[in-house]
Amino acid sequence: xxxxxxxxxxxxxxxxxxxxxxxxxxxxxxxxxxxxxxxxxxxxxxxxxxxxxxxxxxxxxxxxxxxxxxxxxxxxxxxxxxxxxxxxxxxxxxxxxxxxxxxxxxxxxxxxxxxxxxxxxxxxxxxxxxxxxx
Amino acid sequence: xxxxxxxxxxxxxxxxxxxxxxxxxxxxxxxxxxxxxxxxxxxxxxxxxxxxxxxxxxxxxxxxxxxxxxxxxxxxxxxxxxxxxxxxxxxxxxxxxxxxxxxxxxxxxxxxxxxxxxxxxxxxxxxxxxxxxxxxxxxxxxxxxxxxxxxxxx
Numbered sequence: 630x631x632x633x634x635x636x637x638x639x640x641x642x643x644x645x646x647x648x649x650x651x652x653x654x655x656x657x658x659x660x661x662x663x664x665x666x667x668x669x670x671x672x673x674x675x676x677x678x679x680x681x682x683x684x685x686x687x688x689x690x691x692x693x694x695x696x697x698x699x700x701x702x703x704x705x706x707x708x709x710x711x712x713x714x715x716x717x718x719x720x721x722x723x724x725x726x727x728x729x730x731x732x733x734x735x736x737x738x739x740x741x742x743x744x745x746x747x748x749x750x751x752x753x754x755x756x757x758x759x760x761x762x763x
Numbered sequence: 764x765x766x767x768x769x770x771x772x773x774x775x776x777x778x779x780x781x782x783x784x785x786x787x788x789x790x791x792x793x794x795x796x797x798x799x800x801x802x803x804x805x806x807x808x809x810x811x812x813x814x815x816x817x818x819x820x821x822x823x824x825x826x827x828x829x830x831x832x833x834x835x836x837x838x839x840x841x842x843x844x845x846x847x848x849x850x851x852x853x854x855x856x857x858x859x860x861x862x863x864x865x866x867x868x869x870x871x872x873x874x875x876x877x878x879x880x881x882x883x884x885x886x887x888x889x890x891x892x893x894x895x896x897x898x899x900x901x902x903x904x905x906x907x908x909x910x911x912x913x914x915x916x917x
Contacts, residue, residue, distance in 0.1 A: 633810065633811055634820065634822075635807045635808050635819065637828075664779065664780055666778070666779065667776055667777040667781060668777075668780035669776065669780075670775075670777050676828055676852075677852045678824040678827050678831070678852075681824045681827070682824035685823070685824070702860070703859045704823075705856065706854065707854060707855050707856075708853070709853060709854065712913045
C-alpha cells in the first residue's frame with residue numbers, strides 16, 4: 630500500500646493475522662484524532678462512518694497481505710450498535726469470501742468484547758502484478 | 764437557501780465534522796438538496812504532502828457522512844428534538860460509490876424521506892457532481908434516541 634490516501638482517521642487498523650478468508654485487526658483510537666473536536670464538542674464519540682472506514686482499511690490490508698488489490702464497490706450494510714469513544718481499542722474480525730467475481734467482506738467490530746458495529750463491504754478484486762510477475 | 768448559520772443551529776457537529784455547506788432546496792417536507800464543496804484544506808488531506816504519491820479521493824466514509832448530515836437537516840427542518848434526546852445514525856444499506864470525488868468538486872446531495880414513524884426516519888437518494896452520479900444511497904436510517912445512549916458510559 631504505497632499510495633497514501635485521504636482518510637477520516639489519521640490512524641489505521643493494524644492487521645494482526647489473516648489468510649484469504651479470515652482476518653483480525655486491532656485499532657486503538659487516538660483521542661487526538663481531528664474528527665473528535667467537532668463530533669461533538671465536549672462529548673466526543675466516533676462518527677459511525679469512521680467504523681465503516683476502519684473496516685474498509687482492515688479489509689484492504691487483509692487483501693494486500695494475500696496478494697490482492699481491491700476497489701470498493703458497495704457498502705452492502707452497516708449497523709451501529711454502541712458508541713465508540715476516544716481511547717477505545719477496536720477489535721475487527723473479518724471474513725472474506727468470493728462471490729460472483731466480487732470479494733465480500735463481513736466485519737464484526739467490538740470494544741471490550743461488546744459489539745459496536747456489523748459491516749458488510751463488497752469489492753472488485755485484482756491480483757497485485759508485482760507479486761504475480763515473479 | 765439555508766446557509767451555515769442555520770446549519771450550525773440545527774446540527775451539533777462543529778469543525779472539522781460539519782460536512783454540509785448549504786441547503787439549496789427544502790421546500791418539500793420529504794425532500795432536500797444540499798451542497799458540500801470538497802476542499803484540500805480539510806484535515807483529511809493534511810498528511811498528503813508528496814505530490815507523486817497522493818490519491819486525492821475524498822474519503823468515501825465522509826462522503827456518506829455528509830449525505831447523512833443532509834438527511835438530518837431534513838428531519839430537523841420540520842421538528843424540534845426534545846431536550847435529552849438526539850438524532851443517531853442507526854444503519855445504512857445499499858451504498859454504492861460510483862465515482863471518486865476530489866478537491867474542487869461541488870457535491871449535491873439529493874435526499875428523499877421514504878418513511879417517518881415519528882422517531883425513526885428512513886431515507887434514500889444519491890449525490891451528483893456536475894450532474895454525474897458519485898454516490899447511490901439505498902437506505903439510511905436515523906433514529907431519535909435518549910442522549911444517555913451516547914453519554915451513559917462516560
